[in-house]
Every structure is written in C-alpha cells, then in structure tokens.
Amino acid sequence: MSLLSVENLNVSFPTPQGRVNVVENLSFELGQERLGIVGESGSGKSMTGRAILRLIRPPGRVDGRILLEGADLTGLGERQMRAIRGARISMIMQDPRYSLNPVMTVGRQIEEALWVHERLPRREMKARTRQMLEAVRINDPDRVARMYAHELSGGMGQRVMIAMMLIPRPRLLIADEPTSALDVSVQGDVLTLIDDLVRDTGMGLILISHDLPLVARYCDRILVMNSGRVVETCRASDLYNATHPYTRGLLAAVPKMHETRDWLPVMDRTT
C-alpha cells in the first residue's frame, strides 16, 4: 500500500466567468520517496499541497480521493482532520517570518506542536524539543528555545519551522517552496537537512517548487504542472531529457552559470 494516493483531484474556485479548475484530474501515488512538484505561479502546485491537507476553504471546492495509508481523508470531519495535520502529514511553508508566531518563544511553539498531538510529562516535552532543535542542527538549543521569531535569521527560522513540523513524527512532509525566501548559501543547508531527516525517518516528501534544478537535485521523481494539469512525470535524473514542450521550455528559459546565449528562449503564451 502506498503512503499517499491521490485520485482524480480537482480544485475549483468560482469566478464571474463560472467555476475555474485550478487543479484538474490530478492523480499520483507516493511511497517512501521524494516527489517534486514543479511549475510556475498559477500552475496549481501549491493548491495540490493544500488540498491534500484539506486546507482549501469555501468557496473553493475539492473533489476526488486522497488516501493516506489506505484511509480516505476526503470524508473526514474538521476535528478528525486536525488529528492528521501535523501528526501524520506536516507542511513547511515558504517564509518563516510570516509562519512563526511572533509573540511566543521558539521553544514554546515547538512544544505546542507536540502537545496538540501527544500529552507528555513536562520534563519529557522539554527533552524532545531540545533533541529536535539539535536534530535540525541548531547550536546552543537551550538559548534558541528562549528566543522569539524576530531574533532569528531566515535560515534559523526555517530550521525552527522544520523542527516544529517534524516533532510529532509525521509520515509525510509537504514542503512548499521551503527555501525560496532564503539566501543561496543557506538554501543548500536547509534542503540537505530536510533530505537527511526524510531519509533517517523513512518519511515521504513532497517538495513543491518553481526551481527545476533544485527539485532535480533533491527528489526521486518529478511531476511538472501547467495550468492545473500534470504535463509530464519523470525520474529526477531524467529531467534534463524531458520530452514535453512545456518542460523543455521551462528548462531552456533558465539562465545558466556559463551562459553564452545572446537571447533566452521564451514561451509562446498565445496558446
């Protein structure tokens, strides 16, 4: 049985011109692997991540089946869903500056993430939090646990967020553009950290990003999305041999480090 299976997922929103599908007939299976979803803004990649966690609010509508280890999530009530979010499926958001609570210390926030799902004695909670901060490679975890979000750098903030998301030991981690708010030198560290934790714990990972080279480096398999549909699925190692014109167009539009082209190819937007 696969960890996650998504069947005919549709996400739609009403517009003055009628309902518009932002995700259309999306199906995929995820085992204990690292799946990348790439596409440009508006391709539906983030909506897919949100739909899996049932975070799409009305008037948005979600149809299709989402099975987590065989159990259908689509029929669950809000209360049951809350027991799944964080504990079994976790999500890392883009920018730690907006996703961390500004008036709660880092330590308290991480403890809270655990407390919601597991009631442990106070001493044990503290120990788990400390352990988790060490696992995300924060030096001096006791000091950092007493800090507030504004006292952290972007890279540290993202590590704290990862700690918070992984402390209830979820089975599946969804990372939505986890490094696009970070400097290049920190990006690699954060992704390597996510990668190590995913491998050590045998979690599944869905990495959502617009950055093709990055996804190719950190995933096993890639879905390329455009206008709500999957246009191509391939092994990450084969991304550079992709055949679909949209994927090829995306790859060609990225400037290269040893750029010698006078002009970058652009996509035909008339279609």
Added chain:
Amino acid sequence: MTDPSPSISLRNLDIAYGGVRVVQGVTFDVARGESFALVGESGSGKSTVLKALCGLAPEWTGTMQVLGQPGLHRPNRAMARRCQMVFQDPYGSLHPRKTVDAVLSEPLAIHGIGDRDERVEQALVDVGLDRRFRFRYPHQMSGGQRQRVAIARALMLEPEVMLLDEPTSALDVSVQAEILNLLKRLRAERGLTYLLVTHNLPVVSFLCERMAVMNKGRIVEIAQATALHDGSFTDPYSLALYAASGGNR
C-alpha cells in the same frame, strides 16, 4: 558616446543608516555603456549602494560621481532625469490606484516634457506591451506585465544609467527570461549603463560584463562575468557563493 569618463565612479564609499555603518570602503567604476553587477547575500549592502547613488541613503561619506556629477544626499530632479531605478517587486513599486497611463505620464509632467501622448504610446511599444494596457490598473496585470510597466516608467525620461534592484527575482522563470531579454535589448538599442543588484549568478552571466562580490558591507572581489564560466574567483567568499549557486556542477 565618446566620453571616456565612467558613468559611475565610487571611491571609499561608506554608508550608514542611523549612525550604523552598513557599507564600508566601496570602490569601483562602471564605464559608459557597461553592465555591472553587485552580487551578495541579503544584508551584504548591495541594495544600499544603489540607494545611495540615487540619493535615498543620505548618510554617506567618500567620493561618489554619477555621469560626472558629484553624488547626492537627497533625490534631485536633474539626476533623476539621467539616472533611474527599477525595483524588485512590481507588486509594490506601482501605485495601485493609478493607471499605466498616469504612471508613465507623471515623470513627463514633473519634468515639463511635452508630447506626452506619443511618448506614452511609444514607451509601451518599446517594452513590448500592447496599447490596450494603457488604461489598466496594476491589479489587472500579471507580474511580468507590471515589471514591463516599471521598466517603461524608468525609461520615460530617457536616462543614461539604470539602477536595477533584483528586477526579476519576483518573477517566474519563463517571465524572467522575457524581462532579461527586454533589458538586454533596451541596453543594446540605447547604449544604457546598467548597475544590477542580484543574488542570482546565472542572471549576471547573461546580462553583465563585470561583477563585484559583496559580503558584510565590503567588496571582497571584482571579477569579469566570464569567471562564472570556470569559477576562477580568488576570494574564498566568492568561491563559496559560486559553489552554493550551483557552480562547477
């Protein structure tokens, strides 16, 4: 175009915000018609240098010359005419309640330039926007279209120097390619001088001839953009940045 003096010349420039020095001892020249990049991480002071050049960071000491004129401690009309800036986020840099027409006419009105109607039409053509966009508001356009408007606004006064602060980092890759092509074409057609701030080294490789690497408010190395082809940097920080950006892979 035969003037041999550099467009931008900085000597031992220190810049402070509220007494805190954030840029130290910056020295470089940008030749007329050259495209020069400032690269580095957030907080390295690269955007601050751009702000100082257009008078938005008044607390500076050292020597600054732009197009033969001494540097400014506040924005100034004569300088605005010759040196313009394009900002990172086209969502934040266009007035939400002004139409494209109003945004593009305003600099002309301020500087008392006539033929506004023709100039606005021409500006839209130059940046590859259809004329139907002329009376739209920013929220009716995509990010790439907005950035074209921001570039058109900067070009209205026919400046010689363009200060570009991360002009494509808020855009999708395929839109980024369009804007980069546009910037390259405009520079070739008008002999513009570019000073580009970015953290994206491949963009430098595409658009610039030379680059300065900044770290913690100082320039650690000035190199030809061709150094990006083979990683022939000498400073350890430049090498680390190059490796982190996917160089030599």
